[in-house]
Amino acid sequence: MTQLNNTSLREIFQEALKEDKDFIKALLERLLQEFMEEERNQQVGVSSYVRDKSIRKATRNGYKSRSLNTRVGNLKLEKPQIREFAFHTHLFENYQRSEKALLLAIQQMVIDGVSTNRVEKIVERLSPDLAFSKSTVSRLTQELDPLVEKWRKENLEGHYIYLFSDASYFYVRENNQVVKRPLLISIGIDASGYRKILGVDMALEESSYTWAEHFKSLKERGLKTLGLTISDAHKGLVKAQEEEFPGTPHQRCMVHWERNLLFRIPAKERKELARYIKQIYTSPNKKMAFDVAQLIATFYQDRYPRVSLFLEEELEGTLTFFDYPETHQRKIRTTNLIEGVLNKALKQRSKVIGIFPNRESCLKICLP
DSSP: OOOOOHHHHHHHHHHHHHTTOOHHHHHHHHHHHHHHHHHHHHHHSSOTTOOOTTTOOOOEEEEEEEEEEETTEEEEEEEEEESSSOOOOHHHHHHHHHHHHHHHHHHHHHHTTOOHHHHHHHHHHHOTTOOOOHHHHHHHHHTTHHHHHHHHHSOOOSEESEEEEEEEEEEEEETTEEEEEEEEEEEEEOTTSOEEEEEEEEOSSOSHHHHHHHHHHHHHTTOOEESOEEEOOOHHHHHHHHHHSTTOOEEEOHHHHHHHHHTTSOGGGHHHHHHHHHHHHTSSSHHHHHHHHHHHHHHHTTTOHHHHHHHHHHSGGGOGGGGSOHHHHHHHSSSHIIIIIIHHHHHHHHHHHOEESSHHHHGGGGOO
16 A cells, blocks of 8 residues: 655645644545555555556556545545456445344344434434434434344244233324224244243234234244133133134133232222232132132122122133143243333333334334
8 A cells, every 4th residue: 555655744734724624534535545556556466657568457446436434534445446357445344244134233232222313413423424314313223123034034933832822012003193093913932931022913902803813913924722721801802812712721810810809899909909919819729719719709609799799700710820831820820021121111112102103113113
């Protein structure tokens, strides 16, 4: 590469002063430009103005403007061109790797729930010379769409021992209105104990039809049988599970069941009833759980007959977990795997965004 002498440095310094430019930035521009000139000399086979055709491999063909973001700012460079073949430079390869890393970081910020406005400000704080506007960040996030679709359509195993299903609601903008839409989520546990998000679908409403479509998409991707389904008692969800996975046992979420029971008595007495209910699902076996429930029903029969009736009619579906390995029971008696883990993370990611521009954009925050 051409060496910069004192005269060259003086020229650069004078040019920087004249154009009100940073000397280090101007120096780096000159160095990188000369680096590319040397690369072109090697690829062409001769230096400028050398007429030796015996060693010449190609001819020069001008320049193409190119910018390069660096720690000292945005550099304006002239990328050399070659007539017979494309000019190749390691300079921009390194730049592209750095740029790709930055773009991936921006996309990850969006997945984690950072708004496009905030991403723009973060990038600007990191380097004022990096021009990533709100529209640019939005365009970059659109590049996640193929990844989302690929993830949502990947093949599934034929059998999962447990399937947790639940819906989480988010605000989206539709037809110039802000509406609340359900995100249908299913998580599967395979025979080795590995948990996996099997499917997510943004629906217009939570109904037996939308849940049936959700489960059908899982079956189309390879899901055939289940050992147990776990969900709340939403009628549409339960009906869809019964139709799409006939004969599969179902565990009603104990937390939802307990919440429904507690609302049947005054608030000041709920704490005491909650202590009694805990004795049901911590019983050593199903028979004792029924016996404890019978005692509670008898205790409340006169004062709150609705509690007794609920215990008699709605209890059995919440005790299915007793038929499964003891080490699994605490995990499968509720939908906490979705509500307490995944939904909590999704709500945190969506908190900054607030309102999604459309239903499809909400799916990006589900990427693992």
